Amino acid sequence: MKKILFASVLGLSLLSCKENKSRNAPAVENAVDNAESSVSGSLKSYRKDNMIDQIYSELIKNDKSLKALDDKLIQLSEENGKVLAIYGETLQKSESFYADAYYQAGTIKDSLLKQKLEKEIKISSDMYDLKISKVKELIAKVNTNNDDINNLYTAFKIRKTLPEIEKYQNAHPMKTDQLDNFINKQNQLLNELKNLK
Template sequence: MKKILFASALVLSLLSCKENKSRNAPAVENAVDNAESSVSGSLKSYRKGNMVDQIYHELIKNDQSLKTLDNRIIEINEESSKVLAVYGETLQKSESFYADAYYQAGTIKDSLLKQQLEKEIKISSDNYNQKISKVKELINKVNTNNDHITNLYTAFKIRKTLPEIEKYQNAHPMKTDNLESFIKKQDQLLSELKNIK
């Protein structure tokens, strides 16, 4: 009998919540005051992703100097990749050769010949490494500069978009009355459930 009363009370409560939900739908819609901000358009079409980049993209649309800066960053990154690829390919081929030469020398059964070959390979490899030490130093500098450019541009974008998200927040203040009203409904249902015997 208690189970039937409990089930009946639960069904009635759920039905009354559904009725109240349809009556209170406008309250949910009005939970946020929707004034326009400079980035409201991009945030309306917000999809999961990088919010900083989405807002910054909106800013770029209306600011030629930001668009120019963004294009320069893209160009320097593309150029950097091309420059490094040319050197990387040559370096990779030489490293692969020395690795293969050591491996093949290791398969030689004549220990004296094997030692002699390994010594010749090491001399050639050391000479090559000495020749390209400046190149490797400059490649490291290019990579370090790439990291600095990326870090500084990321910091710039964050600083540029912080005021925009704050404008959006100020243009969309959230009301508490809808939440308070809903909590009262929850409390009422909790009270009823506690008193069911």
């Protein structure tokens, strides 16, 4: 008996899902309906499968100026990485050298030699820090500019896609009649089940 009831409940659920799908066909085609799960080309956000990036990617397909802007930002982002990598490698090697020098000097048993060597390392390290202070300042400025560019572009994409999600919402009105009908079916089945003996 339980198997028959379960099968009928499952059948009703599947039937109502099929009815809902056919009735909820999109009335107007828009960027939200066309948005793909994987965004191609666009400068992406950190989240995977980001709806804003998916919708914006659809908008780019039909707008040459948006595509040109996106391409410019992608190119600038790639250049940013390359420029910082050039300086980053040199800075990293120098920092690693001084860290290793301090560590190895710390293993010397002769305390006078150890002190003298640590002093020499510190003088060299301080001189290097002074020499690269301008470089570090400029790297910080590059990073700040990059953050500002990303923030402004994210805000632009959100503003550009807001009308698209609103268009999608208008094309997919959330009427309650199907839910009401389904709840009535559920209630009928609930009453049947309650009356079973």
